[in-house]
Amino acid sequence: MQTVTLPIADPEAEPRAEALLAAGELVALPTETVYGLAGDSASGEAVAKIFAAKGRPRFNPLICHVDSLQMARRVAVFDETALGLAERFWPGPLTLVLPLAEGAPVHPLATAGLSTVAVRQPKGVAARLAGRLDRPIVAPSANLSGRVTGTSAEAVARSLEGRIPLILDDGPSPVGVESTIVRPEAGRLVLLRAGAIARETLKEALGVRIETPEAGAAIAAPGGLASHYAPQGAVRLDAMRVEPGDYVIAFGPDRPEGLEHAMAIINLSPSGDLAEAAANLFAALSALDSPDVTQIAVTPIPMTGLGEAINDRLRRAAAPR
Numbered sequence: 006m007q008t009v010t011l012p013i014a015d016p017e018a019e020p021r022a023e024a025l026l027a028a029g030e031l032v033a034l035p036t037e038t039v040y041g042l043a044g045d046s047a048s049g050e051a052v053a054k055i056f057a058a059k060g061r062p063r064f065n066p067l068i069c070h071v072d073s074l075q076m077a078r079r080v081a082v083f084d085e086t087a088l089g090l091a092e093r094f095w096p097g098p099l100t101l102v103l104p105l106a107e108g109a110p111v112h113p114l115a116t117a118g119l120s121t122v123a124v125r126q127p128k129g130v131a132a133r134l135a136g137r138l139d140r141p142i143v144a145p146s147a148n149l150s151g152r153v154t155g156t157s158a159e160a161v162a163r164s165l166e167g168r169i170p171l172i173l174d175d176g177p178s179p180v181g182v183e184s185t186i187v188r189p190e191a192g193r194l195v196l197l198r199a200g201a202i203a204r205e206t207l208k209e210a211l212g213v214r215i216e217t218p219e220a221g222a223a224i225a226a227p228g229g230l231a232s233h234y235a236p237q238g239a240v241r242l243d244a245m246r247v248e249p250g251d252y253v254i255a256f257g258p259d260r261p262e263g264l265e266h267a268m269a270i271i272n273l274s275p276s277g278d279l280a281e282a283a284a285n286l287f288a289a290l291s292a293l294d295s296p297d298v299t300q301i302a303v304t305p306i307p308m309t310g311l312g313e314a315i316n317d318r319l320r321r322a323a324a325p326r
């Protein structure tokens with residue numbers, strides 16, 4: 006299959022994407038967080054193609070992207086807390102895991118047969134296309150399963166070229182890490198995946214308890230497998246010194262010891278800005294995803310704000326495979 010990339014400003018781009026989606030085909034497209042590999046939520050064939058194109062395990066469910074709260078309520082059952090969250094954070098990078106609504110236009114393959122569903126209203130073209138189809142589009146991140154997430158059309162093409170017909174190009178993803186995933190429960194919020202909306206922001210907005218599922222508990226977001234986002238080389242975190250042969254991912258103005266040994270240095274944010282670092286994270290991992298790069302050393306990154314999501318992704322990139 007030949008893969009065509011069209012800039013989002015091309016008048017052909019959205020109509021072509023809409024026609025492909027309506028025909029049960031896949032389209033890679035930008036969201037504010039990362040690029041997604043989109044298909045019609047109601048089409049078992051489209052959903053099966055998503056799993057096949059990514060090489061993704063079928064027990065790992067997908068996020069439904071909607072154009073409005075109204076569409077979201079055809080998909081999931083909202084309680085007061087969920088409504089409050091949607092009103093405050095949508096459109097935007099917050100994914101809610103909620104009970105699946107009866108008659109939801111979502112194929113059971115997309116939810117991996119669970120009785121819950123993940124739903125979010127993104128900004129931009131993904132929401133517009135859901136609106137045109139009049140049902141959600143399901144979209145995991147547009148990369149091979151377990152590998153570095155695509156945050157540009159070029160990265161998506163490197164990963165999925167020949168497997169999908171169309172990529173919509175809107176430049177580098179502005180946020181750069183995936184949405185935050187939460188499950189509202191009575192009086193508390195369970196944080197299933199740290200992401201683009203910081204824990205502190207959720208806490209301030211809600212004044213409720215935010216809990217992280219215990220490590221070792223049954224995997225709360227089935228995609229939360231230990232090894233993920235993995236470049237080919239070994240990743241060493243919280244590196245205080247650079248060893249010979251290291252490629253370095255740095256953060257902030259401090260020079261780590263032994264920097265003269267570095268094969269190359271990518272600084273995620275020389276000024277120490279975590280939002281800038283998040284936006285640059287996957288491009289850095291992707292640039293170092295090569296057989297020549299056998300050692301990657303990452304200097305410490307604070308756990309505040311977007312630092313939690315950045316550290317989560319780096320821990321998984323460093324996990325044993």
Ligand code: TXA
Pocket residue numbers: 036038039040041042065066067068098100102116119121122123127144145146147182183184185186197198225226227228229
């Ligand atoms: O920012 C994002 O969230 C991007 C863009 C494209 O929207 N999407 C994304 O999708 O990161 P994906 O498939 O890479 O990650 C979705 C995560 C997986 O870890 C999956 O296990 C979890 O959402 N998930 C989906 N449905 C769930 C459910 N019913 N319960 C718990 N976790 C669920």
Ligand code: MG
Pocket residue numbers: 145146154
């Ligand atoms: Mg992903």
